[in-house]
Amino acid sequence: MANGGLRLYSYWRSSAAYRVRIALNLKGLDVQQVPVHLVRDGGEQHAPGFRRVNPQGLVPTLQHGQRLIRQSMAIIEYLDETFPDEPLLPATARERARVRGLSQVIACDMHPLGNLRVLQYLEREFKATPEQREAWIRHWLALGFEAIEQLLADNPSTGSFCEGDAPTMADCLLVPQLYNARRFGLDLAPYPTVRRVEGNALGLEAFRAAAPEAQPDGPPPG
């Protein structure tokens, strides 16, 4: 779809970039991906050129024409307001609050604690072993998924997706967080409603095509 020129600064394994890739796909928006390798050469996100794009040195960043939009939830809401077909936020204030609240459990209370720079700090300053770092990640993920499971299972607003029967921003955040949880060996058996919603999402090509392994900068298939 013609969109005035969208570029996404992304990294295949960044779960925050993965969220935005799902949103773009759900809206059928073409985007030029600009890979930013977070590990190679000490991390391309720290290069002065990229710091002008994103002063935090984080992906994703969306460029729309000359405009730069940062932070994944802000990007998704911007896309939703700018390209309103296939809405990612529901119609009422109550439903929107629920979608934003679920999204923020993930974006504020789960994801940031497992971010690369946080793990690097734990290793450097607290001499945390790989096992301790993975236990740390799983601890925060489990707390978050317990809450999300309860919020989904106990609420009649939950449908095939987190809110109703169409994907919203909350699903754009949930699926990458589950990918991340598997990577770190979290047992997902205690979260049946979460897994049911994930299964429905992965039935859609928009979610599958956004997966880390499907990206141009991802690992070679093998």
Next chain:
Amino acid sequence: MANGGLRLYSYWRSSAAYRVRIALNLKGLDVQQVPVHLVRDGGEQHAPGFRRVNPQGLVPTLQHGQRLIRQSMAIIEYLDETFPDEPLLPATARERARVRGLSQVIACDMHPLGNLRVLQYLEREFKATPEQREAWIRHWLALGFEAIEQLLADNPSTGSFCEGDAPTMADCLLVPQLYNARRFGLDLAPYPTVRRVEGNALGLEAFRAAAPEAQPDGPPPG
């Protein structure tokens, strides 16, 4: 203002609850505060009764009639949509994205790393000393404020407040994070634009009346 019955589950020193108190004050909404003491008796947020209000065991939670809204940014956007006078999100998609992006630097990348439960984990599992825990907090706060300073100083959209000349959600998040930063001894000299905006905000009674020390469950004046 008549509002259908608003209750805020809050703790005087929680910077996430402080954000919502500012938003309520800016909109002139009366609210009944329900204090949840995060330290006493092992933390009232862990009590089964409160877990039904908020499965994460976190404050704030807003109750509007029978409806429960969780996560501070979701609460502020809900208030803005439900009580549109004195808007806290600006008029255009570009400006809203900027306000949300600035808010999310704080809510996703700064605040969660200094949360009480995170500090408790560092102490328990990594034997982090009080000095190490405070250095940890200051590290993440400094990274965040560096980015925010640049995002504010480099953008002509910044006015008396983070976006333009009226307070928005971003200011509701910025002021509590600065309160928190002072509590942990962060040097704020490198962030002149941040401090200028804070000074303008604290010129408004809505911000001052939301301060931790002004709350019914806060410390006795002395």
